[in-house]
Amino acid sequence: MRVLVVDDDPISLRLIQANLEKWGGYEVTTARDGREAWELLQGEAFPLLITDWLMPELNGVDLVRRVRAADRAEYTYIILQTAKSEMTDLVEGMEAGADDFLSKPIDLNELRVRVRAGERIVRLERELSNKNARLNAANQRMRADLEAASRLQQSLLPPPVLHYGNVRFEWAYRPCEELAGDTLNVFPIDDERVVLYALDVCGHGIPAALLSVTLSRILAPGADTGLAARGSFEAVTHLARPEAVAADLNRQFSIHSAQRQFFTLWYAVLHLPTLELTMTGAGHPGPFLLRSGDEVETVAPLDPPVGIHREYEFTPQTIRLRPGDRMFIYSDGLPDAFNADHEQFGVARVLETLQKSRGRSLSECLQTTIDRVTDWCRPGIPQDDISCLALDVGQ
Structure with missing residues (x-):
């Protein structure tokens, strides 16, 4: 699964990247701030996004808002890293469109649990999307058949x-x-x-x-x-x-x-x-x-x-x-x-x-x-x- 990790702290960025690659099954791309991440998102699809909150150029919450406002074919599951603990901050992040939070400094066990949870959600969303696509195709075929039958009946x-x-x-x-x-x-x-x-x-x-x-x-x-x-x-x-x-x-x-x-x-x-x-x-x-x-x-x-x-x-x-x-x-x-x-x-x-x-x-x-x-x-x-x-x- 493709993952985009965004953090202006190179140590945190390298820590998350190294552990995701060690656990296997993840293709990791990194960005040093929200603006670089947004440019990457214009041309590529990342089902999983892990982003820091406080960053120069474009912060994590504004990045989340842009992702949610974009018309994207596939859902992006977003984990927002933050050292903030006030309820008002968490509410702001959720209202912006974040799916989950990861506390800083990073705990690797917590990282693994939250990434695995996000991965399950992404896979379920893909399955649902595929089922909906098949259902829509079947509905279109049925509609065409009904229209043909209607023309025959009226003839x-x-x-x-x-x-x-x-x-x-x-x-x-x-x-x-x-x-x-x-x-x-x-x-x-x-x-x-x-x-x-x-x-x-x-x-x-x-x-x-x-x-x-x-x-x-x-x-x-x-x-x-x-x-x-x-x-x-x-x-x-x-x-x-x-x-x-x-x-x-x-x-x-x-x-x-x-x-x-x-x-x-x-x-x-x-x-x-x-x-x-x-x-x-x-x-x-x-x-x-x-x-x-x-x-x-x-x-x-x-x-x-x-x-x-x-x-x-x-x-x-x-x-x-x-x-x-x-x-x-x-x-x-x-x-x-x-x-x-x-x-x-x-x-x-x-x-x-x-x-x-x-x-x-x-x-x-x-x-x-x-x-x-x-x-x-x-x-x-x-x-x-x-x-x-x-x-x-x-x-």
Whole structure:
């Protein structure tokens, strides 16, 4: 270990140097005053510094202060030699940044004990620094992996704006972490019917995100595996029945399985010529239907989340949309958001925000809702993923 010894007394300087070299394991460099020591410290690293207090040019306490003020990659353990014994002097030395003291005249046994103690501290600090470096590298790799996974997850979402027939679809998506348990999609299954769904996996983080991605792949149109992995006619027929899709997923995923996860699902099929919407709500918040007038309808979910009961017959519901109608399907991250006073944003505020934005475009309406919930949570952030899928029927 490299040691810098500083003392304007050549006898003391030689005594410390000779004994450190005799004990072995120390590479000793000497300086005759604080200024010379400071110049050496500019170009070299010394894990252990033993310095006298009273010296010309730059005294030991001022040298300690300079060392502590410098931005050094490695910690320097400092032993301050002093003949001072007043408590105020010792306090001054400690406040300057000294780690330990060595009384003058030098006692070789005391010198050896204090140097060995300093050496142990330096080695522990190095081990901690190395562990922190490895941890930071691992965190950086993990962060890069999460960012890549987040990009992959968001690539599975639909285009931001879709038109089918006279119906416009838009969505908003705000994960509370890098990865989300929410997902949604809109896609046609034939020339007359469009599937739209939103789901929310219970929990947060990687497990919820993995299931969310798995479900989005299972439900994807034209997937080689999953619900659409069958003949074209059979696949379309199956995907067009919301209750059958929910039942199929319920058989594949269960809270009683090893994953112990379940999810809410709102799945619907829109028949474009008639604007008839057939849907199944499995534990997902009931969507708001804002009619072309001031009328508001809430489609309450009739069924429990997918995965709760092993065998369950899900219930289809049917409504007919009209020109000028808007529908908003949202996850519970909107109403369940808490402010600093632990008050929920609530369903009523969600509806109020949507109604006040009725005259704006769909994208403005969705952004206003997200912004209001985000502001509600300040100085924190929304505690859950937020997703909202909206449709607007043209006049």
